[in-house]
Amino acid sequence: MNSAFCYETNIGKIGIVENGSFITHVYFGESTPQDANITETPLLKKASKQLQEYLEGKRKIFNLPLAPKGTxxxxxxxxxxxxxxxxxxxxxxxxxxxxxxxxxxxxxxxxxxxxxxxxxxxxxxxxxxxxxxxxxxxxxxxxxxxxxxxxxx
The missing domain is CATH 1.10.10.10 (Winged helix-like DNA-binding domain superfamily/Winged helix DNA-binding domain)
Known part of the structure; x- marks a missing residue:
């Protein structure tokens, strides 16, 4: 089951989605998939922390498991x-x-x-x-x- 959570940042609200093991989507605004649990998991907290560090100029490289799906x-x-x-x-x-x-x-x-x-x-x-x-x-x-x-x- 996917989990999603929205975070306030200095570039606006950002929604992050994970599938239990990997980050799968990032959205601008408050939109999140309808089938996702709106809950802040440890992985989403980690992603949010790294995103905030990046936006504050304190991080240059992300260390997150990513799983984009496409062709x-x-x-x-x-x-x-x-x-x-x-x-x-x-x-x-x-x-x-x-x-x-x-x-x-x-x-x-x-x-x-x-x-x-x-x-x-x-x-x-x-x-x-x-x-x-x-x-x-x-x-x-x-x-x-x-x-x-x-x-x-």
Missing amino acids: EFQEKVWRALQEIPYGKTYSYKDIAKSIGNIKASRAVGMANNKNPILIFIPCHRIIGTSGKLVGYAGGLDVKEKLLEMEAIF
Whole structure:
């Protein structure tokens, strides 16, 4: 059974979901899956603590069990996103190149858009080839704030 809990952060409310062993989703706002128990488990507390530390500039690497579910291609992209170092940005093309498919920039963008574990899988570190900010589930203002916090923008 999934458990979920919402936390107040300096970028707004964030809901975190776990399946008993792994973090499976992060949501902006108070939305959580209808089938989830709304309870703060030890894993959710740990995730919240690491998220708060990150947002306070005290943490650069997350140490959490993550289990995003998607297609084989999406999961490959999400693994590549986790390799982007704190304080760096990559383009869709950079990720496409890193997964061995230079022509997959558009597909990388779609996979990035479907990332179910925002922030912990740092899709906010993806910018356009021109250096401009591109879409983000939490809004471009949140993306800009995260990048500024990492001293990228």
